[in-house]
Each structure stands twice: as structure tokens, then as C-alpha cells.
Amino acid sequence: MLAIDRVFLHERTGAAALNALADANRKVVDPSRVFAVTDHIVDTRPGRTDQTLMPGGQAFITETRAATLAAGITLFDVNDPDQGIVHVISPELGVVLPGCTLIAPDSHTCTQGAFGALAWGIGSSEAEHAMATGTLRLNKPKSMRVTFTGKLSTGVTPKDMIMALIARHSAAGGKGHAVEFSGDAVQALDMDGRMTLCNMTTEFSAMSGFIAPDEKTFSYLKGRRYAPKAANWELAVDNWRSLYSDKNAIFDQEIEIDASEITPMVSWGTSPEHSIGIDQAIPESAAERSLEYMALDAGTPIKETTIDAAFIGSCTNSRLSDLRRASTLLNGKRVADGIKAICVPGSSNVKREAEKEGLDQIFLNAGFEWRESGCSMCFYAGGESFDAGSRVISTTNRNFESRQGPNVKTHIASPETVVASAIAGTIADPRELLESVTA
Amino acid sequence: MPERFSTLTSRPMPLIRDNIDTDQIIPSREMKSTGKTGLADGLFAGWRYTEIGGREANADFVMNDPDFADSQIILGGSNFGCGSSREHAVWALAEYGYRAVIAPSFAPIFAGNCIRNGVLPVVLDEIEIAEIEKSKTIITIDLPAQTVSLPNGQFWPFALNDESKIMLLEGLDAIDLSLKQADAIGVWQSADRVQRPWIYLGAEQ
Numbered sequence: 001m002l003a004i005d006r007v008f009l010h011e012r013t014g015a016a017a018l019n020a021l022a023d024a025n026r027k028v029v030d031p032s033r034v035f036a037v038t039d040h041i042v043d044t045r046p047g048r049t050d051q052t053l054m055p056g057g058q059a060f061i062t063e064t065r066a067a068t069l070a071a072g073i074t075l076f077d078v079n080d081p082d083q084g085i086v087h088v089i090s091p092e093l094g095v096v097l098p099g100c101t102l103i104a105p106d107s108h109t110c111t112q113g114a115f116g117a118l119a120w121g122i123g124s125s126e127a128e129h130a131m132a133t134g135t136l137r138l139n140k141p142k143s144m145r146v147t148f149t150g151k152l153s154t155g156v157t158p159k160d161m162i163m164a165l166i167a168r169h170s171a172a173g174g175k176g177h178a179v180e181f182s183g184d185a186v187q188a189l190d191m192d193g194r195m196t197l198c199n200m201t202t203e204f205s206a207m208s209g210f211i212a213p214d215e216k217t218f219s220y221l222k223g224r225r226y227a228p229k230a231a232n233w234e235l236a237v238d239n240w241r242s243l244y245s246d247k248n249a250i251f252d253q254e255i256e257i258d259a260s261e262i263t264p265m266v267s268w269g270t271s272p273e274h275s276i277g278i279d280q281a282i283p284e285s286a287a288e289r290s291l292e293y294m295a296l297d298a299g300t301p302i303k304e305t306t307i308d309a310a311f312i313g314s315c316t317n318s319r320l321s322d323l324r325r326a327s328t329l330l331n332g333k334r335v336a337d338g339i340k341a342i343c344v345p346g347s348s349n350v351k352r353e354a355e356k357e358g359l360d361q362i363f364l365n366a367g368f369e370w371r372e373s374g375c376s377m378c379f380y381a382g383g384e385s386f387d388a389g390s391r392v393i394s395t396t397n398r399n400f401e402s403r404q405g406p407n408v409k410t411h412i413a414s415p416e417t418v419v420a421s422a423i424a425g426t427i428a429d430p431r432e433l434l435e436s437v438t439a
Numbered sequence: 440m441p442e443r444f445s446t447l448t449s450r451p452m453p454l455i456r457d458n459i460d461t462d463q464i465i466p467s468r469e470m471k472s473t474g475k476t477g478l479a480d481g482l483f484a485g486w487r488y489t490e491i492g493g494r495e496a497n498a499d500f501v502m503n504d505p506d507f508a509d510s511q512i513i514l515g516g517s518n519f520g521c522g523s524s525r526e527h528a529v530w531a532l533a534e535y536g537y538r539a540v541i542a543p544s545f546a547p548i549f550a551g552n553c554i555r556n557g558v559l560p561v562v563l564d565e566i567e568i569a570e571i572e573k574s575k576t577i578i579t580i581d582l583p584a585q586t587v588s589l590p591n592g593q594f595w596p597f598a599l600n601d602e603s604k605i606m607l608l609e610g611l612d613a614i615d616l617s618l619k620q621a622d623a624i625g626v627w628q629s630a631d632r633v634q635r636p637w638i639y640l641g642a643e644q
């Protein structure tokens with residue numbers, strides 16, 4: 001049995017777990033350590049209400065509101081100033097902390113391992129179990145260390161690091177392991193970048209990913225709403241400094257990647273492992289079924305594939321630093337004719353900060369829609385989606401069939417690559433654009 | 440709390456296909472509310488009805504065969520319950536009235552979800568399952584004895600770990616089992632509060 005320090009629910013699965021507990025006459029033992037947010041099916045068009053485009057979706061929102069109120073749980077509701085995607089706001093509010101265990105009924109909970117926490121996604125019954133007992137029953141996972149040595153080249157991002165890992169070692173490569181990311185290239189990342197890296201450990205089939213906390217972690221958390229204060233802060237940081245792997249630690253599996261060899265990555269198929277460098281051609285060995293779905297041919301370069309839409313958002317790449325980097329490339333330019341381009345900030349805080357810096361104007365002037373925060377078109381739940389069959393370049397994490405709408409063809413990539421492609425109207429190398437911007 | 444499971448006698452329904460995944464057991468489009476109920480209608484919807492979203496019975500599908508209308512046991516193929524971890528698959532089976540699935544192997548998350556919801560996953564090999572199907576008779580699953588038997592006395596033992604067996608026999612779920620250790624959890628937490636006071640938010644505010 002493992003003590004569970006934090007639970008974070010969202011409206012798609014949260015009300016179900018809370019209602020089930022109430023029906024069984026059970027109580028949430030410590031509601032002060034359970035949080036909830038409306039992010040998944042909430043509308044992201046400006047002027048939103050409880051109405052949402054998913055058929056029957058409104059009930060998920062109103063029932064979550066009622067259930068969290070009854071259980072005494074803090075809810076970041078539709079228009080709360082702190083609302084946003086669960087894995088973006090949990091760190092913003094200091095809910096996740098180094099050394100804590102945090103679970104959410106959502107597979108991308110591993111994002112929060114960036115803070116040196118053990119954070120992972122679970123099912124409904126396990127969420128109930130954790131809330132009713134403060135614990136979970138589980139078997140100790142196997143351990144893996146992924147070391148990124150060296151330095152990233154210009155125009156290459158943490159998104160490209162994790163995509164390169166999955167492309168090389170397969171989407172099942174991390175099967176069930178707890179994965180520690182380490183090495184110079186990981187330590188060099190800011191907290192936003194570390195979250196992007198950890199976000200896709202679930203696409204690697206790992207239980208979770210995490211990074212040893214350091215001064216960057218502590219200074220990010222200091223003063224956040226639920227982070228420890230005063231004497232507790234000193235006590236906590238003292239404790240957190242001891243959270244690193246011993247020099248001679250032995251892992252069940254070790255992988256090493258030279259970060260300087262990684263180039264911007266883009267996916268060509270229907271699994272995150274179907275990814276290649278932007279300069280490469282689709283492999284001759286590509287799975288027939290994926291190629292057919294994506295309407296692409298083996299052996300052809302991925303660059304210059306015509307796209308219909310571009311999406312910047314999701315718990316992978318929608319934080320302030322992502323939007324800043326994207327807008328640097330976008331400044332003074334326009335997306336190509338006929339491209340539907342959408343930017344969805346990861347949280348309401350990110351949105352406000354970006355607006356203060358004028359980033360919204362850059363996106364709007366370039367022809368992007370500027371949305372309210374939420375998961376939005378990262379996934380399709382029967383509501384809003386990209387046009388059936390259209391081809392989208394996207395900063396999200398899953399390129400599964402119909403993930404972003406009926407028969408939508410998704411290419412996942414970094415924000416830089418998405419911007420470069422939106423401007424070109426075809427899949428494009430961000431490094432060329434970057435040179436022209438910095439020249 | 441799940442129903443207690445002791446013995447079960449019923450004519451088993453044969454659905455012997457490998458890799459029946461949770462999306463086939465309960466399609467995503469049939470998960471319409473925030474509850475664990477209202478799912479029985481969507482159980483195996485893609486096979487059971489003549490068209491997607493429709494409710495006209497497909498006469499060729501075994502669930503619609505009057506011989507198996509009261510069946511509480513499914514005979515399945517290997518890797519039963521693979522795919523998405525959605526617990527709705529087991530909720531739908533239980534709500535419809537199935538209490539046991541006999542298959543050569545189960546996806547681990549699905550098997551765990553079964554135990555938590557009073558549904559017994561029985562592992563027998565393919566030959567044994569074929570024999571049961573061929574007998575075209577009622578069978579009895581005896582959980583205390585861990586056997587599956589035919590009226591003619593022929594029987595097969597099956598394995599199950601102790602914790603799962605106790606949970607099913609007593610109608611306990613994992614929460615009940617863990618709550619039995621509430622005192623030990625409390626003692627641990629008191630010590631932890633001293634060591635990591637910042638974890639306990641209620642106390643701080």
C-alpha cells in the first residue's frame with residue numbers, strides 16, 4: 001500500500017468517481033488534498049458557459065460541480081481565474097510537489113513527474129480507493145533511466161526529445177516502468193520543458209516519468225498557492241534536496257541518447273512511434289494500415305506534405321514559454337491561405353499572461369484563433385473537431401486514428417514546427433524560419 | 440458494494456473470439472453519462488444491433504439467441520478485455536447480468552476491474568472451454584472449491600489468488616479490504632505529518 005498525497009479530478013471522469021463513493025456511503029477522507037477542474041469537454045470558444053458542444057456534455061460539468069461541492073473538494077470551475085488543463089494548473093498552483101505521490105484519472109498525469117513527484121494516471125475505482133482510504137494498492141514498478149547527454153541544437157525542443165525516444169525505442173519501450181530522465185540536456189531544461197518531456201511517457205507505455213528536483217524546481221514552486229510556506233518551506237526544501245538517485249544506483253533498464261543528434265521531429269503515422277526527423281522520408285517498412293489511413297506513401301519525404309489545419313495547445317505544449325517561442329516565429333507573418341489555425345492556452349493564467357505580453361495579438365494578426373483554456377480539440381468526444389478527414393499539424397501527444405475528429409490525420413510536432421508549417425501551408429522545418437527571424 | 444459470489448449455475452453463452460477489447464464490450468459512444476449505470480443497453484452494441492447507434496436486434500448475434508437469454512456466464516477467447524482500461528466494460532457486463540467470464544486469458548486491468556465489481560474471471564484452457572461449449576448444458580461454478588463442473592460430474596479446477604477470492608466471496612471491494620487497515624494507515628499518517636507537514640493542507644490553513 002502506498003500513501004497518496006494528492007488527487008486531481010476532471011469533469012470527464014471526476015463526477016463518476018465521486019458519485020460512486022457517495023452511493024456507497026463512503027467519504028473522501030481528506031478533501032483538502034483532492035482538487036478538481038473542468039477542462040476536458042468545457043467549451044473553449046470565447047464567452048463560454050456550461051453549454052458545450054459534446055452531446056450531453058453539460059451534465060458532466062454540472063454534476064462535477066454538485067459532487068465536488070457535496071464532498072468539500074476545491075473545484076476550478078468553467079470561468080474560474082485558475083481554470084485550465086489539469087496538468088498545467090496543478091503545477092501553477094503548487095499542488096504537485098517534489099517527493100509527493102499524485103494521481104488523477106487521466107493518462108497524462110505523468111506530466112507532473114517533472115517536479116520529482118511520483119505522478120501517474122489511474123482508473124475510476126482506483127481514484128475512489130485513493131479518496132476513501134488515502135492509499136492505493138500496487139506492485140512496485142520496474143525502474144528505467146533515460147539519460148540525454150550533450151546539448152540540444154537550435155530549433156530542437158523537449159517535444160523532439162521525447163518523440164525521438166519513442167521513435168527509437170518503440171511505443172511499448174517503457175512498458176510499466178517508472179522512468180527517470182537525467183543528463184545534461186534534461187537538467188538544462190526549464191520547468192515547462194521538463195513537463196513536455198515527462199508528458200509523453202505514457203505514449204512510451206511507462207507508468208510514469210520523473211526528473212530529480214533542483215533549484216529550478218524549488219524556485220518555480222516558491223510562493224505558489226498550495227506550496228509550503230514559511231518554516232514548512234525550509235523544511236520541505238531540505239527534504240527535497242535529498243531526492244536524487246545515488247551515483248551507483250542500478251536500474252532495471254538504461255537508455256542513453258545524445259541530445260545533439262536530435263533534429264525537429266514529426267509523426268507520419270497513427271502511433272507516436274511513427275515519427276521521423278523533419279528531413280527524413282517515411283520509412284519503407286511503414287505499416288500499410290497507417291499509411292492508408294494517413295494517405296501517405298512509404299519512401300516520400302515528410303516535408304512539404306500539404307496540411308489543412310494547425311493546432312497549438314494541450315497539456316504537452318500550451319504553456320507560456322511554448323506560446324512565447326511560437327509567437328516569436330509568427331510575429332509579422334500570416335498562416336497560409338485556407339489553413340484553419342487555432343491556439344488554446346493551457347490555462348487561464350497562461351492566457352492572461354500571454355495577453356499582457358501582447359502574444360494574443362500576434363496570433364490573431366497571423367490568422368490564428370485565440371481560445372479560452374481547456375483540452376479543446378486535442379481529443380474528440382463527439383463535439384467540436386477538425387473537418388472530417390482533414391490533415392492537422394498539432395502540438396498534442398496522440399496521433400491515433402480519429403483522435404482529433406472523424407478520420408482526421410494528425411501529425412504531432414513541436415510548437416516551432418507547427419508554426420513553420422502553418423505559415424508554409426505544408427509540413428516545414430522550423431530551423432529555416434528561425435534563421436530568418438534571428439538573422 | 441459488489442454482490443457476494445459463492446456458486447453460480449447457468450447455461451454459458453459462447454462468445455469464443457480472441458482479443459475481445461473493451462471498446463467492443465462497451466463502445467465509447469455508448470458511455471453517455473457520468474454514472475456506472477445505464478450501460479447494459481450498450482453492451483456489445485456493435486455486434487448486438489443491426490446498425491451503429493440503432494437498437495434493432497441482430498438475430499445472428501448469440502446474445503439475441505433465446506437459448507442464452509438468461510445466461511450469467513460468458514465463454515470467451517484469449518486476451519479477453521484488452522484495450523482501453525475503461526471500467527465501464529465490467530460495469531456494463533455486471534449490469535446486464537453476467538457474473539462470470541471463462542476464458543483462456545484475460546487482460547490484467549480488465550481482470551482486476553472484474554474482481555472489484557463482483558464478476559469472476561475464470562481461466563480454463565481452450566480445450567476445456569471447447570468441451571464445455573460442446574456439452575450444451577448448464578454448468579456450475581463453485582468459487583469456494585474453485586471448480587467448474589458439468590451436471591454429469593465432470594469438473595475442472597481453476598486458479599485464483601487469495602485476495603481476489605476473499606474479495607469475491609465476501610462481496611468486499613478493494614476499498615473495504617484497505618479500510619480494514621484504517622488504523623495502521625492512521626498511525627502511519629500521524630508520523631508522516633511530523634516528517635512532511637506540508638503535505639497535509641487542511642492542517643496548514
Ligand code: SF4
Nearest residue numbers: 108314315375378379
Ligand atoms: S490536453 Fe489532451 S492529452 Fe492533455 S489532458 Fe487534455 S485531452 Fe488529455
